[in-house]
Amino acid sequence: MAQPAIYSLFIINKSGGLIYYKDYGSAGRMDTNDSLRLASLWHSMHAISQQLSPIPGCTGIDLLQAHNFDLHCFQSLTGTKFFVICETGAQNMETLLKAIYELYTDFVLKNPFYEMEMPIRCELFDLNIAQVIQKDRLALLGR
Amino acid sequence: MAPLTAPKSGDALFASVDRVNAELFTLTYGAIVRQLLTDLEEVEEVNKQLDQMGYNIGTRLVDEFLAKSNVSRCVDFKETADVIAKLGFKMFLGVTATVTNWDAEGTSCSFVLEDNPLVDFVELPDTCQGLHYCNVLSGVIRGALEMVSMKTEVTWVRDMLRGDDTYEMRVKLIKQVPEEYPYKDDD
Numbered sequence: 001m002a003q004p005a006i007y008s009l010f011i012i013n014k015s016g017g018l019i020y021y022k023d024y025g026s027a028g029r030m031d032t033n034d035s036l037r038l039a040s041l042w043h044s045m046h047a048i049s050q051q052l053s054p055i056p057g058c059t060g061i062d063l064l065q066a067h068n069f070d071l072h073c074f075q076s077l078t079g080t081k082f083f084v085i086c087e088t089g090a091q092n093m094e095t096l097l098k099a100i101y102e103l104y105t106d107f108v109l110k111n112p113f114y115e116m117e118m119p120i121r122c123e124l125f126d127l128n129i130a131q132v133i134q135k136d137r138l139a140l141l142g143r
Numbered sequence: 144m145a146p147l148t149a150p151k152s153g154d155a156l157f158a159s160v161d162r163v164n165a166e167l168f169t170l171t172y173g174a175i176v177r178q179l180l181t182d183l184e185e186v187e188e189v190n191k192q193l194d195q196m197g198y199n200i201g202t203r204l205v206d207e208f209l210a211k212s213n214v215s216r217c218v219d220f221k222e223t224a225d226v227i228a229k230l231g232f233k234m235f236l237g238v239t240a241t242v243t244n245w246d247a248e249g250t251s252c253s254f255v256l257e258d259n260p261l262v263d264f265v266e267l268p269d270t271c272q273g274l275h276y277c278n279v280l281s282g283v284i285r286g287a288l289e290m291v292s293m294k295t296e297v298t299w300v301r302d303m304l305r306g307d308d309t310y311e312m313r314v315k316l317i318k319q320v321p322e323e324y325p326y327k328d329d330d
Contacts, residue, residue: 098210102207116202
C-alpha cells in the first residue's frame with residue numbers, strides 16, 4: 001500500500017492549547033507531551049511569522065515545507081487553528097482543512113455538551129473526520 | 144486569508160443549510176421563553192437570561208457562519224454590519240435585515256427587521272410588558288461579534304410586540320480588541 005497522504009491532524013484553540021490531535025498511519029506518531037509541545041510551538045511560530053511580515057495584515061504561516069513532509073495550516077477568523085501534517089506535495093489540503101473546519105462547526109460547536117476551548121471528545125466528529133481523510137487518501141492514491 | 148471560493152449569496156447560503164419546520168422553531172422558542180418566565184418570575188431576569196443564552200449561541204454559531212459562507216475578513220464595522228444583515232440573518236433566520244441610522248463615527252447602527260420568524264403567533268400580555276421577547280437575537284449578535292474581536296452593545300429600540308411599526312436593534316461597537324499578542328512587555 002502506498003504511503004498515507006496525511007500523517008496527523010491538530011486543532012489549536014485561540015490561546016494556543018491543543019484541543020485535538022489524531023494520527024493516521026504509522027509514520028510521525030507522537031505521544032501526548034510531544035503533541036502538546038508541538039502545538040504550542042506552532043502557535044508561537046505562527047504569531048511570530050505575523051510580526052516578521054514586512055507588509056501589515058499578514059495572517060501567519062499557511063504552509064511549511066520540509067524535504068519529507070508538508071504542514072498545511074488554516075486559521076479561522078475566530079482564531080482557531082487547524083493544521084495537517086502530510087506527505088510532500090499533497091494537493092488540495094486547503095480544501096481538506098476547510099472541510100474539517102465545517103465538520104468542527106457541525107459536530108463540535110453544536111454539541112451542547114462540548115465546552116468551548118476545551119479538548120474535543122466527540123465521537124461523531126472523529127468518525128466524520130476519518131471519513132473525510134479517508135476519502136482524501138483514496139483520491140490521492142487514485143492519481 | 145484568501146477565500147477558497149467566492150462568498151456565497153444570502154439565498155445560496157440559506158439553501159445550503161439544514162432547516163426545521165418554521166412552526167416547530169417558533170413554538171420551541173415560545174416554550175423556552177414561557178418556561179423562563181415561570182422559573183425566573185421577574186421579566187428583567189428573563190431578558191438577561193435570554194441575552195445570555197443568545198450570547199452562548201452566538202459564540203458557537205459564528206464559526207459555522209464563517210465556515211459555510213466563505214466570507215473573508217471585513218475591512219470595517221460597516222462591512223461587518225452589512226454581512227450580518229444580508230448573510231447572517233438570512234442563513235439562520237431566513238430573513239434579511241436593513242442596516243440604517245449610522246452615526247457619524249460609523250460605530251453604531253440599527254438593524255431593522257421587517258419580518259421576524261420568532262414572533263409569529265405571539266401577543267405580549269399586560270404582565271410581560273417589559274419583556275424583550277427577541278432578546279436572544281441581540282445576544283447572538285453580541286456573542287458572535289465578540290468572537291471576532293469586536294466588543295459590542297446590542298439593545299432593542301423598536302419592537303412590534305410593544306406596538307412599534309417594526310423591529311429595530313441598535314448595535315454599538317464599543318471597542319475592537321486587537322488580535323496581536325502583547326509583545327511590548329520588555330519595552
